[in-house]
Amino acid sequence: xxxxxxxxxxxxxxxxxxxxxxxxxxxxxxxxxxxxxxxxxxxxxxxxxxxxxxxxxxxxxxxxxxxxxxxxxxxxxxxxxxxxxxxxxxxxxxxxxxxxxxxxxxxxxxxxxxxxxxxxxxxxxxxxxxxxxxxxxxxxxxxxxxxxxxxxxxxxxxxxxxxxxxxxxxxxxxxxxxxxxx
Numbered sequence: 001x002x003x004x005x006x007x008x009x010x011x012x013x014x015x016x017x018x019x020x021x022x023x024x025x026x027x028x029x030x031x032x033x034x035x036x037x038x039x040x041x042x043x044x045x046x047x048x049x050x051x052x053x054x055x056x057x058x059x060x061x062x063x064x065x066x067x068x069x070x071x072x073x074x075x076x077x078x079x080x081x082x083x084x085x086x087x088x089x090x091x092x093x094x095x096x097x098x099x100x101x102x103x104x105x106x107x108x109x110x111x112x113x114x115x116x117x118x119x120x121x122x123x124x125x126x127x128x129x130x131x132x133x134x135x136x137x138x139x140x141x142x143x144x145x146x147x148x149x150x151x152x153x154x155x156x157x158x159x160x161x162x163x164x165x166x167x168x169x170x171x172x173x174x175x176x177x178x179x180x181x182x
Contacts, residue, residue: 027100037093038089038096039089040084042134045130045135049139053142053150056141057081057137063153063156067153067156073145077144080141088134091126095126095127098126101119102116
């Protein structure tokens with residue numbers, strides 16, 4: 001307890017000096033994160049899939065000429081991208097709404113610690129769903145491309161799979177059915 005007052009003074013002075021990133025906006029989410037959530041952007045959430053050999057639909061479409069996508073592959077990739085964006089935007093809006101509701105209710109002093117924990121857990125579940133939407137898109141995109149296109153994609157993006165010698169076209173186990181974005 002003897003440290004409570006000095007810690008409080010330090011926290012208050014940090015807030016007053018504007019060193020906390022959200023003091024100026026008064027929001028728990030900064031504007032860049034709000035915009036990314038509203039636009040359905042990946043924000044690196046599927047990096048684990050990308051780095052382990054599962055290409056992302058946005059980057060595949062950016063590299064469509066270099067990958068020599070067929071018209072069917074372009075259509076499937078575009079459709080997948082549209083589905084992911086729609087799902088991600090919807091979840092993003094829910095995350096924004098729940099973060100703001102938590103902030104508002106905390107400011108009003110109307111939440112117990114148990115309420116705060118439940119809200120944070122619910123927001124965490126929404127964020128996990130959002131991440132899975134992005135990772136699932138990479139799993140689906142993997143199956144749209146040929147092994148040679150996947151190898152070329154990694155080459156163009158500078159991705160080297162751990163344990164796989166350069167130039168080897170590896171095969172990945174396909175995700176279970178019904179795990180794909182339809």
